[in-house]
Amino acid sequence: MKDHAGNTRYFEGTVEDITKRKKMEQQLKQSENLLKAAQSIAKVGGWEYDVQSKKVIWTDEVYRIYNVSESFDPNDIAKAIRFYAVEDRQKIEEAFTQAVEQHRPYDLELKFVSADRTRKWVRTIGRPLVKDGRVVKVVGNIADITDRKNAVEELNISTEKLRKNLIGTIQVISVMLETRDPYTGGHQKRVSSLARSIAQEMRLSKDTIDIIRIAGSIHDIGKMSVPAEILSKPTKLSDIEMSILKVHPRIGSDIIKVAELPDLLTEMVLQHHERIDGSGYPQGLKGKEILLEAQILAVADVVEAMASHRPYRPSLGVDAALAEIEKNQGIFYHPDVAEACLRLFRENRFKFE
Missing domain, CATH: 3.30.450.20 (PAS domain)
Known part of the structure; x- marks a missing residue:
């Protein structure tokens, strides 16, 4: 304020506490910096x-x-x-x-x-x-997302290498068994083909179909532990010989475990002689206790075995094999699996080579 002569006498003003505003500005700046760091x-x-x-x-x-x-x-x-x-x-x-x-x-x-x-x-x-x-x-x-995409690509490459190694291992195992028992080798190939077709008919996933095909090609690998004279015996097996033969699913699953093949393969090989009424072996599993994939193998195994020549009997023919599946559909064999198999043959969409 000035007097009448124009001289400054005193000042007037205001003081405002802006501490809170400054703190808020500082916090906002910190948040912005934190957001930038997080984005980076x-x-x-x-x-x-x-x-x-x-x-x-x-x-x-x-x-x-x-x-x-x-x-x-x-x-x-x-x-x-x-x-x-x-x-x-x-x-x-x-x-x-x-x-x-x-x-x-x-x-x-x-x-x-x-x-x-x-x-x-x-x-x-x-x-x-x-x-x-x-x-x-x-x-x-x-x-x-370059790092993530590269990691996925590397994983896919590793998975494909593992897959190729798996297939190579399976091929070696199959050749070894076929050299020892030509019948079993051919049987596995035909079971694999039919099992894959049944899985396709049931519209299962591509990966499931593939692993069923693989399992079919080695499902009897446990027979490597069975004496050759039992496998090629031209007459009916005795009770003791049959008990020895019935061990092969468990031996096969043990071989697959040692080879570090997928667990699903192990279980499919172990269960391919189980029946839904509990009358199968080696565990006497019932109904849903049995993997669907194993039940597909079971049906394909029975049809091929009955339709082919065995050391102790001539072929019974495809018609007899299909009659067995139809008769015991829902008793021994999964009804959906049995129906898919019957449909393939009746509509002439599958034939053993």
Whole structure:
């Protein structure tokens, strides 16, 4: 305040405690820094597109994923899309257009090439924000998922190598058994073929069908422990000889365990002589205690055995084999498995080679 002569006499003012505001600003800054660090670690960047102004905002991590400086203009959408692999550009263009025009969110995994020519995989997500029935903004994120994609690819390669090793092991085992007992070797091949066809008829998954095929090709591997004179005996086996023969499913499962083949194979080989009424061997399992895959093997095994020549008798023929399956459908054999098998033969869609 000044006096009548214009001299300053005193000052007036206010003092405001802004401690809380400053703390809030500091906390906000810390939160922003934390979010940026999290995005950097996770390799996830956020973006926003304003439909009315057509302005695009990127977070720092988006610039890092693109490997461009902050001078790059994110509003040049056409240029930004060119960072995607040629074969994926149409996908992202259509997805973005549909988000704006049809309110449709998107979530895509696409190939990407950053500014330094590094090939990447990105996951890009877009969500339209709707107000009064119109899209006002599209917000989303883009994540560098290259490490995950590479890990999946390496896993697939390892799985395929394991699969090839498994098949090689099976082939060696089958050759060894066929050399010792030619009948059993041919029997396994035919059982494998029929079991696979039954599984296909039942519309089981591709992986299940494949493992059933594999199991069929080695289901009698335990017979390697049975004396050759019993396997090739031209007359009916004695009770003692039959008890020795009945050990082969358990021996076979033990061999597979030692070979470190999948557990499902072990159980299928162990159970392929079980019957749903509990009259089978070696465990006397009943009903649902028996794997469906093993029950498919059981039906294929019976049909092939009856339809083929055995050391102690001539072939009984396919008709007799199918009559056995039909008669004991739901008693010894799973009804769905039996029906699938009968249908294949009656409609002339399967024939032993």
